Amino acid sequence: MKGPNGPKIWPIVGSLPGLLENGNRMHEWIAENLRVCTGTYQTCICAIPFLARKQGLVTVTCDPKNLEHILKVRFDNYPKGPTWQAVFHDLLGEGIFNSDGDTWLFQRKTAALEFTTRTLRQAMGRWVNRAIKSRFCPILEMAQVQGKPVELQDLLLRLTFDNICGLTFGKDPETLSPGLPENIFATSFDRATEATLHRFIIPEFIWKLKKMLGLGVEMSLSRSLKQLDNYMTDIINTRKLELMNHQNGGPQHDDLLSRFMKKKESYSDKFLQHVALNFILAGRDTSSVALSWFFWLVSLNPRVEEKILIELSKVLVETRGNDTSKWLEEPLVFEEVDQLAYLKAALSENLKTLPIGARGLKTCHF
Numbered sequence: 001m002k003g004p005n006g007p008k009i010w011p012i013v014g015s016l017p018g019l020l021e022n023g024n025r026m027h028e029w030i031a032e033n034l035r036v037c038t039g040t041y042q043t044c045i046c047a048i049p050f051l052a053r054k055q056g057l058v059t060v061t062c063d064p065k066n067l068e069h070i071l072k073v074r075f076d077n078y079p080k081g082p083t084w085q086a087v088f089h090d091l092l093g094e095g096i097f098n099s100d101g102d103t104w105l106f107q108r109k110t111a112a113l114e115f116t117t118r119t120l121r122q123a124m125g126r127w128v129n130r131a132i133k134s135r136f137c138p139i140l141e142m143a144q145v146q147g148k149p150v151e152l153q154d155l156l157l158r159l160t161f162d163n164i165c166g167l168t169f170g171k172d173p174e175t176l177s178p179g180l181p182e183n184i185f186a187t188s189f190d191r192a193t194e195a196t197l198h199r200f201i202i203p204e205f206i207w208k209l210k211k212m213l214g215l216g217v218e219m220s221l222s223r224s225l226k227q228l229d230n231y232m233t234d235i236i237n238t239r240k241l242e243l244m245n246h247q248n249g250g251p252q253h254d255d256l257l258s259r260f261m262k263k264k265e266s267y268s269d270k271f272l273q274h275v276a277l278n279f280i281l282a283g284r285d286t287s288s289v290a291l292s293w294f295f296w297l298v299s300l301n302p303r304v305e306e307k308i309l310i311e312l313s314k315v316l317v318e319t320r321g322n323d324t325s326k327w328l329e330e331p332l333v334f335e336e337v338d339q340l341a342y343l344k345a346a347l348s349e350n351l352k353t354l355p356i357g358a359r360g361l362k363t364c365h366f
């Protein structure tokens with residue numbers, strides 16, 4: 001890998017000062033460092049020799065060749081490893097984001113297979129359409145009538161959270177509802193993710209000690225994990241009963257959790273919980289951040305907005321006729337979306353241009 005010079009590394013505290021100084025402009029700071037280092041640099045959060053060896057060097061890269069090397073050509077050379085796994089274990093267990101080898105491979109294969117099935121696409125379409133029609137659009141219309149601004153980023157986060165919960169375990173928590181209610185599962189999930197990431201910036205033995213003594217962020221983490229556990233236990237127990245009833249003619253479920261449960265009956269509840277939490281982490285912020293950036297970029301480029309609208313109108317005239325009131329009756333179906341080549345290109349350009357979450361590559365490889 002080329003370009004080893006990164007941000008300044010201080011004795012003992014490593015790159016922590018730069019990290020803290022740029023806490024509110026993390027993406028810009030990382031992008032500047034990458035530019036200076038022509039695409040790749042190495043850094044370490046702690047520069048105390050024995051701890052640095054344990055915590056390891058962090059390589060930051062946006063070089064497509066390096067990404068291909070890490071994610072494809074020599075994928076096996078880059079396991080998450082014990083330090084990473086220890087940090088995430090309480091939240092993600094041995095889920096797809098926190099496992100290597102056979103445990104990872106099995107989940108990857110199951111997920112990849114499920115993502116190609118028509119029923120999963122249909123389930124995704126059903127959850128998204130229902131939320132857009134009955135909650136997202138009415139909230140926007142209401143704001144328009146009242147002449148009030150909306151926090152689009154928050155609405156999109158709520159929308160994608162509801163959708164991904166529906167898709168993952170078949171229950172829509174309706175965080176996107178009039179009045180924008182607080183939801184215990186969403187807030188616990190946010191707090192747990194934030195507290196877990198906190199572990200990355202301090203040496204392992206310190207967060208482990210804090211965990212043992214129940215101090216600071218670790219205390220809030222354990223509280224949030226308990227709440228997540230209660231919520232998920234309830235979901236899994238209900239689903240087990242429903243699956244049993246289904247064998248006797250009860251309702252059928254097509255969410256990911258049920259698919260994993262039907263694959264093998266002996267998965268522990270904890271493993272199933274982690275499978276679900278990993279998927280929620282994977283699909284929630286990524287989609288909402290991508291959409292937020294997209295609407296922001298479109299608002300800055302009226303020419304692109306116009307082209308998107310022209311393409312959309314053409315398709316809707318073909319599929320729903322000239323009466324524009326029919327255009328808004330139902331959200332688009334897959335056959336209509338498939339014809340929106342310009343919109344898809346604009347979305348891809350958006351993914352290519354702007355940072356989505358904390359990940360290196362900008363697409364899932366399913």
Ligand code: HEM
Binds near residue numbers: 071108167287361
């Ligand atoms: C704009 C939206 C999204 C972006 C930008 C995105 C990006 C990524 C990236 C960069 C990776 C790591 C690279 C890889 O392993 O291929 C990844 C992995 C993953 N994504 Fe996505 N993702 C998005 C939406 C979703 C959604 C909606 C789901 C699930 C419903 C999902 C599920 C996953 C899973 C399970 C993995 C782990 C794959 C593995 O480790 O093998 N993603 N995603």
